[in-house]
Amino acid sequence: MDAEPLLAEVARQLRALDFEAVLIGNAAAALQGAPVTTIDFDFLFRKTPRNLAKMKALARALGATILRPYYPAADLYRIVRDDDGLQVDLMVTIHGLRSFAGVRDRATRMEIGGAPLLVASMDDVIKSKRAANRPRDLAVMETLEAARAAKAARPKSEARRPRSRG
Numbered sequence: 001m002d003a004e005p006l007l008a009e010v011a012r013q014l015r016a017l018d019f020e021a022v023l024i025g026n027a028a029a030a031l032q033g034a035p036v037t038t039i040d041f042d043f044l045f046r047k048t049p050r051n052l053a054k055m056k057a058l059a060r061a062l063g064a065t066i067l068r069p070y071y072p073a074a075d076l077y078r079i080v081r082d083d084d085g086l087q088v089d090l091m092v093t094i095h096g097l098r099s100f101a102g103v104r105d106r107a108t109r110m111e112i113g114g115a116p117l118l119v120a121s122m123d124d125v126i127k128s129k130r131a132a133n134r135p136r137d138l139a140v141m142e143t144l145e146a147a148r149a150a151k152a153a154r155p156k157s158e159a160r161r162p163r164s165r166g
Contacts, residue, residue, distance in 0.1 A: 003027070006086050007041060008113020013061045015115045019054040021045040022107045024094060024120040024128060026140065031110060031119050034147035036140050040087035044120070046100045047075065047092040055079075055090055062086065096131025097124055122148040 007027065014021055023031070025042035045051055055077060059066045064081035075092035097103055107118040120128075126144050129137035 003038075003041075004112065006084070007117070008115060009062065010041060010058075010086075010088055011112045011115035011117040013058055014117070016061070017054045017057050019045070019051065019058060020104070020118070021090065022100070022103050022118040022120050024091075024103070024125060026125075028120045029122060029125045029140075029144055029147065031112075032108075032122050032147065033151060034122070034140075034144050036143060039085070040089055042089045042091065044094055044097070044100055044103055045090050045092065058088075062088075064088075094128045095133075096127045096129075122151065 007023075013019075021043040022028075022045075023041060024044050025040075026034075026036045026038035027041050029036050030038070045055075056066065059079045062079060062081055063083070064079045064086060067078040067080055069076060069078055077090040079088040079090065080086070094103070103120055103124055104118060106121040106124055108121065109116050110119050111117070122144065126141070126148065129141060129144065
């Protein structure tokens with residue numbers, strides 16, 4: 001399945017709502033060339049009353065439902081659309097990363113389906129997965145580190161060109 005159309009739809013809705021969120025996790029790594037897959041899109045956002053209202057508007061615009069799964073020490077909101085399996089996880093905190101502002105400042109702005117999207121740096125993706133210390137995160141660590149090294153070895157002009165993969 002090509003996830004790019006789904007991610008483009010999410011990016012367009014985030015832009016329309018002026019909802020600032022940073023894509024993290026395997027989807028962010030894949031957009032930077034890592035050969036990894038995922039079934040969801042993970043975003044970090046700042047929890048404010050205004051952003052919570054925007055999150056509800058995002059779910060409505062996507063024709064989806066907001067769920068609150070229980071995960072210890074996680075403030076997670078899950079937007080799910082049953083029709084096509086779209087799953088967007090919005091998180092307030094991420095293991096190993098101190099602040100939304102720092103993640104946002106290190107993120108790269110990419111264009112997905114004509115819409116801008118903030119994508120976490122590979123360093124932040126790796127740091128968060130290492131800190132989470134879950135088997136599924138540790139299983140991709142070598143792949144992510146190899147992708148980071150390959151990206152660093154490319155000429156700067158090529159390294160800045162975003163790859164549009166889902």
